[in-house]
């Protein structure tokens with residue numbers, strides 16, 4: 001029996017033959033080529049139709065993507081800059097990049113990618129997250145009109161080269177198939193290395209939280225298993241072992257990453273847990289795995305500042321590389337109502353913004369994801385506005401790091417105090 005890998009899919013079906021597509025996804029659980037007879041009393045899973053001409057079309061990249069142009073970021077805006085209300089909607093009205101060669105030629109620091117998984121929880125609507133952010137209701141100016149972030153007086157759009165990398169492939173009916181395609185694409189981005197040794201930082205805008213599995217696995221493909229720690233902001237622990245027979249869903253990425261050895265439990269730092277999930281047994285398991293968890297019960301006892309300081313300190317303890325997985329439901333639904341599993345009693349934006357900014361400035365963050373943004377579940381624009389700002393805080397932090405502003409909790413002397 002041959003394990004069915006993404007490589008087998010692409011080679012057999014669409015003739016895609018990029019080097020990375022040949023790399024077998026070695027952690028994919030072996031699947032028989034043909035369904036084995038189901039044990040008595042178990043219904044067989046309906047197999048896929050390999051002869052369907054649309055079988056792999058969703059992941060087939062246009063062959064003329066780089067034709068007739070020099071590689072590099074493409075500025076698609078007519079004007080030099082403007083306000084949030086105008087411009088062609090890319091992430092922050094940034095230039096686009098379509099291939100890894102565009103990232104190389106543009107010496108890109110950060111590539112922002114949309115990913116549209118919303119099959120992983122049954123709470124459909126996260127597929128609209130990336131384009132809601134591209135059309136963000138923030139009035140904040142862009143391009144030649146862009147200004148510095150007031151707390152730090154750092155303008156990430158001046159300090160960094162950032163692009164909108166378009167969207168990841170998505171089989172809208174299958175998380176199981178989509179995760180491998182996302183992993184390849186994120187790996188493509190993070191594999192771009194410059195002579196300085198720096199690599200492109202992928203930022204993934206989801207999409208549901210099943211994305212954490214391919215996003216982190218792609219980074220451990222590049223940086224090595226065990227070398228990437230995860231700061232996981234979430235109301236929920238997302239480490240379920242059993243979900244109706246599925247191995248991946250928005251409640252399971254943490255379990256998958258631990259089970260497959262990408263990230264040991266001790267390198268998970270969780271922030272914001274509350275509500276009614278998980279149970280006591282799961283907390284015992286998390287302790288056994290060495291998780292460092294900071295539920296809202298801890299905030300209730302100690303207050304926010306000591307907890308935030310612990311998170312920053314733990315992040316600095318290693319490993320060398322850090323990924324931030326930000327489920328927006330970590331933040332209170334007062335600020336983020338447009339999400340699939342809102343949970344009252346969460347972080348405020350005033351707590352979350354500085355923590356994300358500081359983590360990105362003071363630790364070696366090699367990737368970031370913002371997930372569970374369901375814009376149409378919010379009758380207003382609050383969720384997208386706050387998600388936009390959260391992403392900006394991350395970009396400000398990465399820019400601070402590039403400028404060397406990595407001291408503990410740096411704030412601009414000019415704006416933090418009036419000196420009177």
Ligand SMILES: [Mn+2]
Pocket residue numbers: 209234235236238250327372
């Ligand atoms: Mn989550």
